[in-house]
Amino acid sequence: MEAVNHQITKSPNHQITWLGRLGNNPLAVAGFLIVGFLCLVALSAPWLAPYDPHAIDTWHILESPSKAHLLGTDPLGRDCLSRLIYGARISLLVGIVAVGIATVIGTILGALAGFYGKWIDGLIMRFVDIILCFPTIFLIMAVIAFLEPSIWNIMAVIGLTSWMGVARLVRAEFLSLRQRDFVLAARISGASNARIVFSHILPNAVAPILVATTLGVGGAILTESALSFLGIGVQSPTPSWGNMLTEGKDNLEIAWWLSMFPGMAILVTVLGYNLLGEGLRDALDPRIRSE
């Protein structure tokens, strides 16, 4: 079995860079295009949006999709398409910043546990196990209950409650990498712990962290939208896909378009990040291809 694996990694296919492998995977390319498109939409929202997303127009409330309002209007007469476009900013921002926070915390704790081992490892991993017992949404709700529900607090809270996966992953990487010969060589040449961690071990652990981060953005966007939907996330009038769906729920019987489009936007965004993440996983590590 070992020998077979060895041959696969040595095959000519291996000469292709991971970017090439990513490009050969149609699902990953689709994911990349979706994510890229969304980033463009978010960045150019002021030019793309046909109306001001906050402009209330009491003459045109709850209008179904038409030429003037492609995705209809909400109970305050605001243009849904414009709100959807501005909502992309919120979702992407929350998703990326929250995952950034989680990645930093997870990497630091995972690295400490994996590098030092012994009681430090035991302590940190015990802590991770305990936090994992909390259904995340309950933990988030308990914290948010006493905070102003601002977008910055939402990001911080989602980040602070979702680092455990990254910590476990980084720890496992560090545990296996610190045994390798190149780490031993660095140690023998007198490299400090910091140098070993930052210039020898961490660069080798970047690939799985990148995969986890990409997949994490999708999860964070789902969490943010669920919180906003429940009324404890991003608050109206700031448009977020989650709080737009709350209006959809309140007008379910009379305005289907309010429920339809923001949900599709969330679905497509999360799908994009998940496809890209899975593609990255396959491309970065040929040994753990999912097939």
Add this chain to the structure above:
Amino acid sequence: MALFLYLIKKILTLGPTFLGITLISFMVMHLAPGEPMSLQADFNPKMTPEMRERLRAQYGLDRPLHIQYLQWLKGLAVLDLGRSFSPDRRPVWDKIKERLPVTLLINVLAIGLILVVAVPLGVAAAVRHNSFFDQVTTVLVFIAYAAPAFWVALLLMLYFGVHLGWLPISGLHSLMGYEQMSGWGKLLDWCRHLILPVLVSALGGLAGLSRYTRSSMLEVLKQDYITTARAKGLPERKVIYRHALRNALLPLITILGLSIPGLIGGSVIFESIFAIPGVGQLMWTSVMARGYPLLMGNLVIVSVLTLLGNQLADMGYALADPRIRTGVQMEN
């Protein structure tokens, strides 16, 4: 014997984890900026500083943190989680107790549905690896995994509730005429109300577990003993379900255990959408009212439930895997 020791070891780790859960819940509530009392008081314009102090003393919030924690822990030991801040002033445990069965019922039904649908689906996809069926289910699984549960709930309500009018979209039973129904009628009424919530809470786990079943089966089907089973002329059915599936199911027990927090967390969402009086809805209302004893009680109870669920999964794994059961370490 080995199994017995394994179980004892597992149970002994429960204690510290449980203490950890209570400590973290306590710290989350007390160290979060903004004090529960001040927010509670902010709602009441007639609140004077003296009244505020009296309230603080009444709830013991003026004492040092570690005393408060020990006090609360002592209460927890006899399931006294304090009284709720809401006007009815009922004990928190009573409130949780009456809502717990509903949440548990829906989650158990959801887990049942996940198992019944996801495992055969994953097996079928793995057996027909790379076929049209496999590709279609893979795409569907990706979509189901990315779809926000509350949105799916809205769409189902829109279609089956509003458009077709087949299923009720809120509550646990009908409001009108429920009392007049016969026993079977009541049961049927309950079932009709439970269909959409169970479906929605199962969706995410369903996608995940069928994906895992598929990859676990693919892994097992590559093993030598499958070739052996085929070579000795066993019918394919037997190879798949007797030899392959039994081994492929092992890691799934762990996966199922890990998905429990997500399932319980999902209760908040579908209970608030479908207006189901469970612990998720209780959590939501207590967040909205900043009812802090209720919040803390809720947080601890759901995490302990999760802990127990994980423990059950661990024990199930130990019972199912002869390598752990007999304590023999095998190379694999």
